[in-house]
Amino acid sequence: MLKYEKIALLIEESIVENNLNHGSRLPNFKELIETYHVSKSTIVKALDLLEKRGIIYQIQGSGVFVRRKKRKGYINFSENQGFTADLGEFDITSKVLELSEVIPPLEVREHLSLDDKESVYYVKRIRYINSQVLCIEESYYNKTIIPYLNVEIAEHSIFDYCKTALKLNISFSDKYIHVIKLNKDESDLLELKEGDPGLLIDELFYLSSGEAFDFSKTIYHYVNSQFFLQSTKIYS
Amino acid sequence: MLKYEKIALLIEESIVENNLNHGSRLPNFKELIETYHVSKSTIVKALDLLEKRGIIYQIQGSGVFVRRKKRKGYINFSENQGFTADLGEFDITSKVLELSEVIPPLEVREHLSLDDKESVYYVKRIRYINSQVLCIEESYYNKTIIPYLNVEIAEHSIFDYCKTALKLNISFSDKYIHVIKLNKDESDLLELKEGDPGLLIDELFYLSSGEAFDFSKTIYHYVNSQFFLQSTKIYS
DNA sequence: GAGTGGTCTAGACCACTGT
DNA sequence: CAGTGGTCTAGACCACTCT
Incomplete structure (x- = not known):
């Protein structure tokens, strides 16, 4: 250190x-x-x-x-190390719905800078916060960088696996944030109703080498999730 | 400089x-x-x-x-200088619905560290992005710090006024973010339907002195707004 | 004007990357 | 191991705050 x-x-x-x-x-x-x-x-x-x-x-x-924050129980929005970094404040668990190798849609290929026919790991999970549904997450991992993945890893923390086993250095990310109405599939998984609100976040994660290795689409449960973001002066 | x-x-x-x-x-x-x-x-x-x-x-x-972002047309989420800072990319205008001096609710008093009987400036506005409804905003300004405010100022940029006329140094802010279902009043103002989604942001703005001077509750139009947030590694 | 943080310099040395 | 960025130091000087 x-x-x-x-x-x-x-x-x-x-x-x-x-x-x-x-x-x-x-x-x-x-x-x-x-x-x-x-x-x-x-x-x-x-x-x-x-x-x-x-x-x-x-x-x-x-x-x-x-400097002190006034409220507790909010997920830190500027963390990019996954929730597992939020040491102890929240208990996050995951259920894996699907784990496969696929040729991803165009949007994902562009974000991860992939060829037409390059396959990726696709992982779909439901994540729980203190035993309540927090979000559904669909992630695409560049197989050149993550050559192996299994359900056991995905049930725990994929990022921990990347950091410790693969010695990858996750460095920065871009988030694109939208509020949406849930469709039938989404609301079923989140235990909500069709047309209910959801927070959709497209996030692109980069290694310290500057390579994008993970593109994730996450939809948060609008009642069970709330976020916190601190801004500091960047421009004078 | x-x-x-x-x-x-x-x-x-x-x-x-x-x-x-x-x-x-x-x-x-x-x-x-x-x-x-x-x-x-x-x-x-x-x-x-x-x-x-x-x-x-x-x-x-x-x-x-x-480092380049992949998408355009997103509002930068980590800016805390108001939209006006987003030089030219967006055209932001405002309509003032109310401007008055009130004794604020408890929540606001706590955030702004006010006495029981201290009044504040209350401003309610609709804000437009490229002529479309962007958000409704309710703001409470500490009168000790902002001794005067009028509709003309509020129609333009209150933050610009704070910075240039009052020589205030806006330094950092805390955002608390929720997704909600709109009630009748809110949906009317946003030109949406009751029960439609909305992004609710409570934001507390601080001067460089560390004093909180503005607490705002903003609800964003779920179709007309989308946000961008870059994370950089903070913890090793 | 005393005290505090902030900038800037020159240079030694450390740590990582890539060949 | 050459080349690149990153840390750390000691000290001069600048800019702001407070009383």
Whole structure:
């Protein structure tokens, strides 16, 4: 683990331990430098990381302050490591409806940059959050990158398998978000009625190499899912 | 404008000018340093900024590459500067339904950290995207921070007014996202039917001082709105 | 004006990629 | 192992806030 990541973690822990509220001020740079025995730039990087994660905000000339969210029980929308990363807050399980090798539709081929006749792994799952239906998910995996997949893996976490067994580095993703009316098939699976609302998310996942390896269409249950998104200033 | 922001802008412009595709490689550090006559750290900061904005991705030991989105016509979900920031891509207009001073409901008081009897500006608007109904928005503004507001301002951009006239620095926001069924009032305003889907977003906006100054409830038209969200790796 | 965070530099050294 | 990006340092200087 890098130095600035470690410092970030330690600072985050100190916030949790001391149970600091929104607006609480952290020690100044001089103190942080002395406490952690690192240079100023390392503190700067650590704090930038915490700011990116929405844990603090910095005010030039004033100080560094704790940022707190006001509501609990929301799925973090900017995470792209799958739900399993949401350590313990939610209990996510999956039921595999289908796992096969198929020639995907055009839309998927384009997103994954595949040839006409290249087949992919197709996985259709229902995912549950604390034993309630959360979403239905259809995923297409580039077989060049994911050469093997089975039901047992898909029942647990495919992303964990990619990371640990295949040593893949999932790095960034693009989400395309729509609200839709469910058709018969979809509503049956979600235990809802035809015409009920649903949140449709098309997501394209990239490895750190920049290659797209997974395209997923997910429809969320409109009652059992709610999302949280923190924005930080990007443009001045 | 800061040096690294300027460099970021120049690099972005060079990507646009040369019409570089996804995966195209940028010049290496040495060349960038020479081209822009700055130190390595400044290049690092500029590239970090572009990565945060989803314009490039960096691979250690390999290079810096262009990141391109695959679809157009989606509203950027991680922007928190209002739509007006989406320079030209969309034409956003507003119709003011109500503008008054009220004692807000409990939920709003909590979010804005207000006293029992503190009044706020309440604004209800319909917003249009390219002349189609985009959303209905109910906003509550802390009067201590926004001491004056009128219909003319609300018809244009309240955020622009905050930034330019009041010199406020809007810095970050929290979004809480739900999918709902519309009730009669909501569907009438959105020109839809009762029971149709809607995307409800509660958003709390903060100044760079860390003070919450605006709480908004927005319901988006499920056909006329679609959103885009780029994720970047936050946790290793 | 004192104190705080933010930028920028030059350079040493580390870590990863690709051949 | 050459080449590329990433980390880390020490220190000068800048910009903002608060009182």
